[in-house]
Amino acid sequence: MLYVLSVLLVTTIFAYTLWLLTRRRSKGNEPPIVPYWIPWLGSGLQYNKSPIEFLRACEKKYGPIFTVLLAGKFFHFVLDPLTHPAIARESQKLNFRVHTIPLVKKIFDINRPDKLVKTSAGLLPRHLQGKGLERLTETVLTKLDDILSDSRYKSPEWTQSGVLKFCFDVLFPASYRTLYGEKQPNKESFDEMQKIIEDFQKFDEFFPSLVRGYPVSKEFQEVRQRFWNRFSTESLMEKRSGVCDLFREMHELYTSRNEPSGRLSRDAVAYxxxxxxxxxVAAFWSLYFTLKHPDALSAAKAEIEEIIKSSDKTNNSVCFSREYFSKMPVLDNIIKESLRLGVSPAALREATEDLNIDLVANGKKYKIRKGDKVFAIFQLTHTDPGIYENPMEFKYDRFLSEDTSTEKKFYKNGKLVRFNLQPFGCGLSKCPGRYWAMLEIKQFLFLVLSRLDMELTQPEKQITQLQDRIGFGALQPSSDPSMRFRAKVQVA
Ligand code: HEM
Structure with missing residues (x-):
């Protein structure tokens, strides 16, 4: 036994020493590698504990570009915001699909044809932007109006809720019905919708671990299957009315291509x-920060009142066209500031061949090896004190420009930062739903603030952002802040 243990120990020490001697080192003009002592895992433990703190500490030590071994892959973190536009432009040598294709297969069971084929044959821009966007925003407004006409939002008595719960109760059904229409002959009741919300939250909870590489669990498969059933082709095309044009056109496309019948439901779940x-979650941060900051709340209310007055309509009218929503600089900027603090997007790319990155911050060229990842986490830009004064503070007027027709500019060390706010990513992988998301949140804020009195019941309570979605999406709140709401007294 002792002999076996001794052989095992010597072999392990030998293998580890061999690994130490041969492990990858930074060569020539490659970015510096953050030292690592654990094979495969690399700096995974420190990174997972607190990604932003870890990256900031590395930046101080190694500069605005450095390499970290995480789960067997070398990631080049680029923290220089002035270099990010060049990364966005380099779509051939720095490909984003390489890592999304296997992820989309694992999570949604969708086979994306090839890393160079455009998503859904250009359907997304057509339906989520331009004329398609017009239809979507009109429908969301009607659905929001319908939901807020329910007796629970008409009572003059205070009702308690969590802010996140309130957002889910109001905005989720409005978006859901806009995309997937209404069940026939009777639309989903409040209780049925609560079950769908519960399922959605369960589904979404698995996301961070699935992205990190954990396998698909039985529980995840079950909840995914329930959504596939809800969105079967038969259900979407025959049993629901008002299903959005995006899914109708997708159905025609898939039928003409003889795609398997489950393809539409898989896409519907992905969307x-x-x-x-x-x-x-972005709507949550926008509403929460507005309620938390009296200056933001009164500026938002003043803007809303002004719009209502100028539109010559009553509070209860929903006849606000998209044009009205483009004239709301305060709400626009509240949302931008909330996205700055509450969302953690990134550009994650894989080098398809050896290439050089020219770092604007120090004028040097860095060599990147084929197969390595290049990672720009925009949250680091969003909270950079060199760009934003007191970056962790919410300031509703941070992005407000004197001249509302122009965007306010931000600088770092005297240089213009073009990618100062990138909640929707960048380049080819930039979110196609960005205009819709901004409008939807604005419509939501507009309607709830104009119809309800709302206040936080523990405004002093600290709510922070959870760290488990850094680099890939909206950051969930540490807890759901409590609030109360009641219908506004209508002035005759
Ligand atoms: C505040 C809300 C939203 C935020 C912060 C957001 C953010 C993002 C980001 C950062 C990406 C790029 C991910 C990457 O680079 O890998 C993305 C992709 C995407 N987003 Fe959004 N998004 C939002 C709302 C929406 C909405 C309302 C839709 C509507 C369907 C949508 C549809 C998509 C799709 C389909 C992609 C994948 C595009 C592709 O793979 O080519 N998003 N989103």
Missing amino acids: LEAAMANTL
Whole structure:
């Protein structure tokens, strides 16, 4: 026994020493590698404990570009915001699909054809932007109006809720019905919708671990299957009315291509996650920060009152066209500031061949090896004190420009930062639903603030952002802040 143990120990020490001597080192003009002592895992433990703190500490030690071994892969973190536009432009040598294709297969069971084929044959821009966007925003407004006409939002008595719960109760059904229409002959009741919300939250909870590489669990498969059933082709095309044009056109496309019948339902579930997960949490941060900051709340209310007055409509009218929503600089900027603090997007790319990155911050060239990952986490830009004064503070007027027709500019060390706010990513992988998301949150804030009195019941309570979605989406709150709401007294 002792002999076996001794052989095992000597072999392990020998293998570890061999690994130490041969492990990858930074060569020539490659970015510096953060030292690592554990094979495969690399700096995974420190990174997972607190990604932002870890990266900031590395930046101090190694500069604005450095390499970290995480789960067997070398990631080049680029913290220089002035270099990010070049990363976005380099779509051939720095490909984003390489890592999304296996992820989309694992999570949604969708086979993306090839890393160079465009998503859904250009359907997304057509339906989520331009004329398609017009239809979506009109429908969301009607659905929001319908939901807020329910007796629970008409009572003059205070009702208690969590802010996140409130967002889910109001905005989730509005978006859901806009995308997937209404069940026939009777639309989903409040209780049925609560079950769908519960399932969605369960589904979404698995996301961080699935992205990190954990396998698909039985529980995840079950909840995914329930959504596949809800969104079967038969259900979407025959049993629901008002299903959005995106899914109708997708259905025609898949039928003409003889795609398997489950293809539409798989896409419908993927779009549920894409459309809801970030938007609901971003709407939460926008509403929470507005209620938390009296200056933001009164500026938002003043803007809303002004719009209502100028539109010559009553509070209860929903006849606000998209044009009205483009004239709301305060709400726009509240949302931008909330996205800055509450969302952690990134550009994650894989080098398809050896290439050089020219770092603007120090004028040096860095060599990147084929197969390595290049990672720009925009949250680091969003909270950079060199760009934003007191970056962790919410300031509703941070992005407000004197001249509302122009965007306010931000600088670092005297240089213009073009990618100062990138909640929707960048380049080819930039979110196609970004205009819709912004409008939807604005419509939501507009309607709830104009119809309800709302206040936090423990405004002093600290709510922070959970760290488990850093680099890939909206950051969930550490707890759901409590609030109360009641219907506003209508002035005759
Ligand atoms: C505040 C809300 C939202 C945020 C912060 C957000 C953020 C993002 C980000 C950062 C990406 C890029 C991921 C990457 O680079 O890998 C993305 C992709 C995407 N988003 Fe959004 N999004 C939001 C709302 C929406 C909505 C409402 C839709 C509507 C369907 C949508 C649909 C998509 C789709 C389909 C993709 C994948 C595009 C592709 O793979 O080519 N998003 N989103």
